[in-house]
Amino acid sequence: MEHTTQQDNFFTLVKRGNKSSAVAMAGNAVIAATKGVAAAMSGSGTMFASAMHSLADAVNQGFVFIGSILSEKKPTARFPTGFGRVINLFCMVAVIVVTIMAYETVKEGWHLIQHPAVVHGGLWLNIAVLVVNLAIDGAILIKAMKEINVETNSLAKGSGIFFGAFKNVRRAAPATRLVFYEDLVAVSGALLALTAVVVTAITNFAALDGLTTILIGLLMFVVGFRVGFDNMVGLIGVAAPKDIEEKVIKMIFSDTAVTDINKIRITQEGRYYHVESYVELCPGLSLADADDIKFRIRDHLMTDPDIADVTIGIIEDNGIKDWPPLYREEVVK
Numbered sequence: 001m002e003h004t005t006q007q008d009n010f011f012t013l014v015k016r017g018n019k020s021s022a023v024a025m026a027g028n029a030v031i032a033a034t035k036g037v038a039a040a041m042s043g044s045g046t047m048f049a050s051a052m053h054s055l056a057d058a059v060n061q062g063f064v065f066i067g068s069i070l071s072e073k074k075p076t077a078r079f080p081t082g083f084g085r086v087i088n089l090f091c092m093v094a095v096i097v098v099t100i101m102a103y104e105t106v107k108e109g110w111h112l113i114q115h116p117a118v119v120h121g122g123l124w125l126n127i128a129v130l131v132v133n134l135a136i137d138g139a140i141l142i143k144a145m146k147e148i149n150v151e152t153n154s155l156a157k158g159s160g161i162f163f164g165a166f167k168n169v170r171r172a173a174p175a176t177r178l179v180f181y182e183d184l185v186a187v188s189g190a191l192l193a194l195t196a197v198v199v200t201a202i203t204n205f206a207a208l209d210g211l212t213t214i215l216i217g218l219l220m221f222v223v224g225f226r227v228g229f230d231n232m233v234g235l236i237g238v239a240a241p242k243d244i245e246e247k248v249i250k251m252i253f254s255d256t257a258v259t260d261i262n263k264i265r266i267t268q269e270g271r272y273y274h275v276e277s278y279v280e281l282c283p284g285l286s287l288a289d290a291d292d293i294k295f296r297i298r299d300h301l302m303t304d305p306d307i308a309d310v311t312i313g314i315i316e317d318n319g320i321k322d323w324p325p326l327y328r329e330e331v332v333k
Helices: 002-007 009-017 019-042 045-071 086-114 123-151 160-171 174-202 207-236 243-251 287-301 324-333
Strands: 258-269 274-281 309-318
Touching: 009 045, 009 160, 019 174, 045 086, 045 123, 045 287, 086 174, 086 207, 086 324, 123 160, 123 174, 174 207, 243 258, 243 274, 243 287, 274 287, 287 309, 287 324
Parallel strands: 274 309
Antiparallel strands: 258 274
């Protein structure tokens, strides 16, 4: 009973929640409110579209943050594999919100092309709001990039964080991926909105307001599809990336008693991995020695913070090499 109380401790779970989504939720709520006021005062359709995008982001990050908290719950007797896929469910809810907001934004953009809005002042207010938007969303995007590099154990620093984030984003936690994709579009959308606000204020190209609004909506659709696809795969159950598999194999072969790996399966749930494997050991070992080796391998794998559980089976070496000697050679080196 004591163990159950500890694993359900609310504040402990909140601390383990995805920090990027919590920061993004608060930041986008502030941005959405300021943009909404600016849109109402100026009549800018582009500003309205940008406000809708920020509102969608704030709602999404709220869902995602709650999901990331629940996904950190430890396995129970009823749910022995844990709650890692809960975050995928919450991200799918976020995708629905993004898709609805994207539809409304495109719809508003088309309306503005047919019936251009009369922008009645507030140019400097719009510019100021969008500059603040760029600063906040840019800071959130940088934090998400750093989180991606931390979660994927990347050693990137300085400007390398940017390239490392794009390279490793698919291996990051679902919540961090969503923050990254959404704020990437948010920064792009703010730049587009800033351009449209300035151009429509100094020229007669009123249609640009609607065109930019539609483009922002289409970018939201792209985010919805990308995040939706990733989380659909996560809900079905997906194999770990190749580099994670290779890392686990090398960790198993680092034990000198292991002669081969007969079978191995590594599945990903949320940001954690589940390892199941049959390893072949040197012939002639007693059952007690084989058990000690099995637990030694399991404990070694569990030192990796990204591995949630390990199931190891042991069999005697059958003389058939299932895995290339490359892994053994690299371990020896």
